[in-house]
Amino acid sequence: MSIVTRSAADLRAELTAVRPAGDEAEPAHLLATALLGFAAEPGDGVLGRLIAATGAVAAADSLLAGVDAAGLVELVAAAGEALDEREAATGIERWRPRLDHALFVRSLAQAARVGARLLVPGDRLWPVAVDELAQHAPITLWVRGRGEALIEAPSIALVGARAATSYGEHVALESAAGLVDRGFTVVSGGAYGIDGMAHRSAIASHGTTVAFLAGGVDRFYPLGHERLLTRIADTGAVVSELACGAAPTKWRFLQRNRLIAAASDATVVLEAGMRSGSLNTAGHAAALGRPLGAVPGPVTSPASAGCHRLLREYDAVCVVDAEQMAELAAGEPRGSAAVRVGAAEVDDLASRAAGGTDTMDPERLRVLDAMSTRSRREVDDIARRAGMPVTAVMGVLAVLESHGTVVFRGDGWLRRRSA
C-alpha cells in the first residue's frame, strides 16, 4: 500500500485546489510528481534520472513501499537505464525522511491558502525551456499570479548585485523599460538592488515581470520586498520549484539562479561586483549555451568588476542598452575578431577618423588637404601637395565643385570655408 493509492482520495481535493484551471493531468501521476517534488532538494540529478527512467508513479510507489538500493537499481535497469547502487542508496537516504504524509498535506493546504498553483511537466503553462536542464530540471513549479507570464512572450533575465550603485539602478531602470517596450518579459530574482529595480521598472512600464524565489511562494523573501512581490504577482508571476513551507537557503539560492537562466531566452548582468551571486546566474546561462550579456561600467567602480570579468573571461557580449539586449536575445550574431574584422569592417573602422571625414574617400580628402580657403592654387600645385596625378586631381575637383565644396576663381582653386 503506498501513499499514492492509500491517500489518493483524501489528497485529490487538496491537489485539485492548487491546480490551474483547464490543466488536466492523470491524478496518480500528478500526486506522485507533486510528492517527489516535495521530497527533493532542487536539482537532484539522481531523482531526475530515476523519474525519467521509471516515471513518477513507479518511482514514488517504490520509495513509499520501502524499496532498497538494489531494488531501485533493478527498477531502473528494467526501464533500460542505469543507476549506480551507491547513488541509489544515498538517494533513498535523502528522500525517504521527506516522504512525510502530514508535512506534504500541510504544504498543499498552505499553497491553497495563498492561492499558489502547481505546475508539472506537460502542463500548458509549463515553461519548456527549463527542461534543457535535463536531469537537473525542476520536478514541479509553484506559481502565484498569472501563470501565462511564464510562456506568453520572449523573456530576458536582468540580474545584478544587491549592493547596487545609482549607476546600476539607472541602467536597470532604463533596460527593463526598454525591454518592455520591445515586448519582452523581464525575469529576475526579486532581490534588493538591481533585481528589485528591474522588476519595479517593468511594472511601471505596464510590462510583465517574473520573479523566481529560493523558498516556497507562501513566504515572500526578502521581507522588505513583500509588497513588491505582491505587485509582481498581480500582473506577472512569482515562481519557485520549492513547495510551500520551504525556507530559502544559500544552496537553494544557487539552484534558483539556474532556473532564472534556464527560463529566460537571454541573461544580462547589469551591475555586479566580483562576488555577486548574479555571476552564478551568468555561469548557468553560459553552461546552458544561452546568450549572456554584461553591461560595462567605470573601471574605477568595484560594483562593475564582475561585469568586466564576464566580458573579459567568459565572452559575455557587451550590451549598453535595451536594443542591444533585445538583439542578444534574438540570437543576432555579434562581432568577433575571426568573423567580423575582415577588410570591410577594418576599412569601415579605419575610415571613422578625423571628425567629419569618416565617409570621405581618400582622394577627395587628400585634394581638400592640399587646398586653402584663403589662397588660390593651381591644379599642378594641388597635385604636388596632395601627391596625386594632375589628371586625378582634376577629376576630383570637378566632383567637389559640383558639390559646391570648392570653387575656381580666375587663376586658381579655392576651398570653401564650409568644406
Added chain:
Amino acid sequence: MSIVTRSAADLRAELTAVRPAGDEAEPAHLLATALLGFAAEPGDGVLGRLIAATGAVAAADSLLAGVDAAGLVELVAAAGEALDEREAATGIERWRPRLDHALFVRSLAQAARVGARLLVPGDRLWPVAVDELAQHAPITLWVRGRGEALIEAPSIALVGARAATSYGEHVALESAAGLVDRGFTVVSGGAYGIDGMAHRSAIASHGTTVAFLAGGVDRFYPLGHERLLTRIADTGAVVSELACGAAPTKWRFLQRNRLIAAASDATVVLEAGMRSGSLNTAGHAAALGRPLGAVPGPVTSPASAGCHRLLREYDAVCVVDAEQMAELAAGEPRGSAAVRVGAAEVDDLASRAAGGTDTMDPERLRVLDAMSTRSRREVDDIARRAGMPVTAVMGVLAVLESHGTVVFRGDGWLRRRSA
C-alpha cells in the same frame, strides 16, 4: 645623369649630418631611399612594391632619368615582379613633381637644424615591427630624441579621444604609470586629451614614451603640446615617416595611426567616442592581427561609446588596468565561450555566489544551511532539512567541528555564530 650620381657629393654631407651615430648604410642606397621617402605620401603601396622589386637605387635612378610607365613595368618585370601599367603611370605622375632637388636639400638642412635623425630599413634602430605593413610600410623614419626608444622594450599604444573626460584622463594616467612600472614603452600620437595624458604620465613615472606625428618632426603639432613633445624627445622619441617641412594633413593623421598600431606590441583604446580617430588606430591594429584592447566606461557616457563598440563588434579584449594590458601585449589568451566556459570555469563561476560561500563545497553549505546558531539539532533532523544522507551529514559535521565551525552540545549540534 641622375641626382643620385650627380649630387651624391654635395648631398653626402647633409645626409651624414642626419644619420644616427654608428649606423652604416651604402651612400647611394641611403640617398635613393631618403629621396623616395621624401617624394612619397605615407603608405604609397605602388612605390613600396617598386622598391621591393628593383631596390631603392634603381627605382630612384629610373624615375629621375624620366622613365615612362612602360619602362617602369619592364624594370619591375625584369626583377620577376608585376606592376600594372596604369599604376605605374599614375605613380610616376604622383612622384615626379616631388623629386625636387632644392626642396629635398632644404628639408635635409632643416632636419639637421632641429637634430632630427634619418632611419632606413636595416638600420640598427629601425623598428622592424612596422615592416609587417608590407608594401605600405614606411620608406624612412625621422626621429628626434633617443632612437633606442623605438627598439629597447616591449611597447603598448595607449590611444583615445582628444575630447577626454576626467574619467578617461584618470584611466590614461593610471594605465601609463602601471605599464612603465612593468617595463613597457608607452606609444601614442601626441594629441590633446588621452594621448597627451598617457605621454605625461609615462614621463612622470620616469618611463620611456614615443610620439608618432602626422607631419615633419621639425614642427611639433599640436602647437599647445610643443613643450610636452620636447620633453618626450628628451628621454624618448618623437617620430614621423614624413620629412621635415611636411605639414600634418587629415590623410597623414590616418596614415600616422597605422604606424602607431604597427610599431606597438598591442593597442589599447582608453576612452573614445563613436567618431574618435583612435578607432582608426584600433582598426589598423585589428587588420595587422595585433592584440587590441578597450577600456570600458559608463554606458551613460558618449565618450566611451567607441570603446564599447570595439568590445561588442570587434572582439577587442576588455582591459581594466595596466596588469591586464600587459597580459594582452604578452599575448596571453583571454577567455571565450568556446574555449573557456567549460565545466571547470562554470563551476568556478557558479560557486561565486551568496557572499562568503564562494569556495565552500555544496555539502558543507547544505549542512550549515540546515543548522541553527540558537537551537541544537540532531543529525537526523539536520539530514532531513539538508536533504542529505545521515552518513554524509555525520562526515561533514566531523570536518566542520575540526574547523570549529560547529559544536556538539549535550543532545545536538550548534552552528557557531562566526560560521
